[in-house]
Amino acid sequence: MSVGAIGITRFEMERGQQFRRHVHDEHQLAWVSRGVLMVEVDDRYWVLPPSLALWIPAGTWHATIAVHEAVMEGVYVEPAAADRWAEPTVVAMAPLARELLAYLGGALGAAERGRAERVLLDVLEPVDGATIDLPMPRDDRARAVAQLVLGDPAGHASLDVLGREVGASARTLLRIFVAETGMTFAQWRAHARLQGAVAMLASGEPVSRVATRVGYTTSSAFVAAFRRVTGRTPGAYFAPQS
Structure with missing residues (x-):
């Protein structure tokens, strides 16, 4: 995996604030470190607490809204680095994953960053039925x-x-x-x-x-x-x- 394949952007969101339907060239891991996030993809809705995140494949149109005041961590993964799931997939945000994201948010050398990125992608595991999925x-x-x-x-x-x-x-x-x-x-x-x-x-x-x-x-x-x-x-x- 290339160095710097994962980018992280933090968004502090008020209740009801949203990012209207949009698309990324990168894969996205939508996660809130605080609050509750709703993600909509093709008339399906997922409600995510801090214990869960949604893997959104590159090229997938989606919208996000803060159900409650939230801090959203936008985690963007270059497609060449990993293709974990071809469909939106709920994953568990275990303590190790959260610590790795915090670590990647700091100033790191190329070798350290590359190792941390590989481990982060390895520890993400899907969780079937763990979230409230509401197709319209x-x-x-x-x-x-x-x-x-x-x-x-x-x-x-x-x-x-x-x-x-x-x-x-x-x-x-x-x-x-x-x-x-x-x-x-x-x-x-x-x-x-x-x-x-x-x-x-x-x-x-x-x-x-x-x-x-x-x-x-x-x-x-x-x-x-x-x-x-x-x-x-x-x-x-x-x-x-x-």
């Missing part, structure tokens, strides 16, 4: 239903009721959600609720209050749903990876 349907009617759910995550309106608002039957919408998101509507709504919950949890709101605000009757039901989707409890989701 493309069909206008289903997308309108999705926006209604996102606007009212605590709502319990049936798909029949939502369908009447957008001019489509529940059966049609069910078929579209499965075909275009890979999820049933119930699964998609659960992911949408949990995605909304992440920003509240990042702000320090207690689990009991967040559970109610996103439509769960008990904290235990919310925690169980969170664990089913991410494989972790809400507390562990924000904890540094070991």
